[in-house]
Amino acid sequence: MRIVVQEAPFDAGAEADSFAAHADQVGAIVTFTGVVRDSDAGNMQVMEIEHYPGMTEKALTKIAEQATDRWDLADVLVIHRYGRLVPGDRIMMVATASRHRKAAFEAAEYLMDYLKSRAPFWKKEIAASGQADWVAAKDEDEDALSRW
Amino acid sequence: MDVLYFAWVRERIGVPREQVETAATTVMELVEELRQREERYEAAFADLSALRVALDQDLSDFDSALDGVREVAFFPPMTGG
Numbered sequence: 001m002r003i004v005v006q007e008a009p010f011d012a013g014a015e016a017d018s019f020a021a022h023a024d025q026v027g028a029i030v031t032f033t034g035v036v037r038d039s040d041a042g043n044m045q046v047m048e049i050e051h052y053p054g055m056t057e058k059a060l061t062k063i064a065e066q067a068t069d070r071w072d073l074a075d076v077l078v079i080h081r082y083g084r085l086v087p088g089d090r091i092m093m094v095a096t097a098s099r100h101r102k103a104a105f106e107a108a109e110y111l112m113d114y115l116k117s118r119a120p121f122w123k124k125e126i127a128a129s130g131q132a133d134w135v136a137a138k139d140e141d142e143d144a145l146s147r148w
Numbered sequence: 149m150d151v152l153y154f155a156w157v158r159e160r161i162g163v164p165r166e167q168v169e170t171a172a173t174t175v176m177e178l179v180e181e182l183r184q185r186e187e188r189y190e191a192a193f194a195d196l197s198a199l200r201v202a203l204d205q206d207l208s209d210f211d212s213a214l215d216g217v218r219e220v221a222f223f224p225p226m227t228g229g
Contacts, residue, residue: 034229050154050155052152052154052202052205052221052223054205055202055205055206055221058205058206059205059207080228091229092228092229112229115228115229116226116227116228116229117225117226117227117228118207118226118228119226119228119229120154120202120221120223120226120228121226121227121228121229122154122155122223122224122226122227123227124155134155134156134224135227136224136225136227137224137225137226137227142225
């Protein structure tokens with residue numbers, strides 16, 4: 001299991017290759033990469049991501065451990081950035097390795113659902129005008145947890 | 149104890165963290181104490197349904213006891229991913 005919280009960009013291709021190279025005896029690897037998308041109004045210039053150093057790593061580790069308890073996983077990777085990002089930047093990545101496809105897919109979705117509302121990150125959208133707004137949590141993100 | 153604030157809670161209160169001397173036994177009592185202090189705390193804690201709390205970096209709730217807790221953090225619902 002590898003949990004990375006960093007400000008710097010990451011190379012999703014190299015991370016996926018390295019993850020695959022270390023996964024023995026597996027039949028499936030699922031990777032998901034999250035990308036900063038523009039605001040609905042289409043005027044976002046910068047996305048600032050704040051986090052809670054210490055708790056972030058702890059929360060992500062706990063979520064990854066829960067996934068490992070629940071599915072037969074050979075390995076889990078979570079990378080999440082913070083700081084100043086712009087639309088198109090890669091913001092986070094999860095990877096899961098398992099003997100079987102279903103477990104890898106389900107565990108990746110579980111990780112995504114949980115880290116959206118249980119990992120201490122907060123997003124702020126800053127428009128070209130300077131207008132800055134904190135992104136509100138969505139009820140549907142909280143509801144998504146109930147399916148697990 | 150150390151009290152930390154994140155996102156708009158931090159912006160409303162004006163500091164990211166502070167040392168608070170308190171006799172509060174629960175999170176709720178601590179919130180009430182802070183609210184009495186100044187308008188900026190009242191503004192931050194006006195709607196508790198919009199806030200989350202972590203005790204020693206574990207998500208908790210407002211009824212929780214503060215026994216032995218060293219770090220309390222207040223923040224809005226998280227928006228990771």
